[in-house]
Amino acid sequence: MKEEVKLDRTDKELLQLMQDEFPLDRSPYAVLARRLGLTEDEVFARVKRLYSEGVIRNLRTILNSQKLGTCSSTLMAMKVPEEDMRRVVGIVNEYMSVTHNYRREHDYNLWFTVTTCGDKNLVDTVEEIKRRTGVSDSDVLDLPTTRVFKIDVRFKFVNDGEEEDE
Template identity: 50%
Template structure:
């Protein structure tokens, strides 16, 4: 997919230093020498083309009072998938709820202020969904790894395929 130099510079700036400002696109434009409207149009186009999925902060759970989280996998009958997913989605602490192929076909994460609250939420989801406990895997975090993945957008590829 072709990205012109202004798209590349914009992507790099959004990734490396998104401004915390009431008008972040204006600030990005000032940094990059383009009007706020152009920044917004370019980001909309990059999103439409599938280059950007979404722009969102990555928050540190502990700073928000969240000290417990787990990944959950459930075996949900196909005919109940939408119903059970809707129940799961009602909980503020749930994120990344998605369907997968295989026996365990509904996966989501749950986060809470503490272990007790986390287990209460998970128990309530299981009770309300009427999924048997034997069909639920609770996969708590054993060790957290933080990765800082960034993509380089500034250099255009040479004809030989190298940066």
């Protein structure tokens, strides 16, 4: 299935601006419009379209977990037989504290992150997931984070001067 959406240069510039720093202003779309040489209505119509096409997931504040100091996280990996994958994924995905869960090309074929905040205990959650899925200890990795160098999920949409489709 081809998921890719055709975007023009203005779409890409708009995405770049909205991703990197959304204006803290009464009329943020008017600020974006001035930067792009468009009207506020034109910008807002594009934004609505990009939402409906699924290009924009959401617009939100991303908080600094280390500064808030309330959350801890681990990366877990499991070796799951193919015939058991649906059942295990179903259990793992039930947990709010599991934010990312992917099948990966490795003997450990299921990889997911567990993040608990506030009063919830990370170790208890990990143990509960292990017990409920029934995957044996020898087929599980629990790899807590010891140092964070970067969490910054931003992409570059506009390649200055090397747009092949322009």
